[in-house]
Amino acid sequence: MVVVSAVAFAASLLCFYSGARALQTKNAVARLRADDRFDALAWLDHPADRQPAFSVPEPPEEASIERGFVLLTLGLCCSLLGVLTL
Structure with missing residues (x-):
């Protein structure tokens, strides 16, 4: 059973890595941090003043x-399988 959980965890890590690459989350986070025009409270202004x-x-x-x-999602399922087989 330990071998099955190790393989499930390895598969989940591979799925998480591939999924993050497909979504390009690192690039999206970098774009959000680099954006100086972002104002979290802009929604409080009147629409004409925005x-x-x-x-x-x-x-x-x-x-x-x-x-x-x-x-x-597949990575999450593989992680759950790895936890259940321990």
Whole structure:
């Protein structure tokens, strides 16, 4: 049973890594940190007083939200299997 849980944890790590790469989470976090125009309290202003919202660029073709979500879900299932087999 220990071998099965080790393989399940290894598969879950691989799925989490691949899912994060597919979603490009590191690039998204870097873009959020680099954005100086972000104002967390902008929603409190009257709509006429707000700055025009910046446009969000389209994700590149190689970024697949569906593939990333499925891989992250599969990684979660593999982690659960690893915990249950211990």
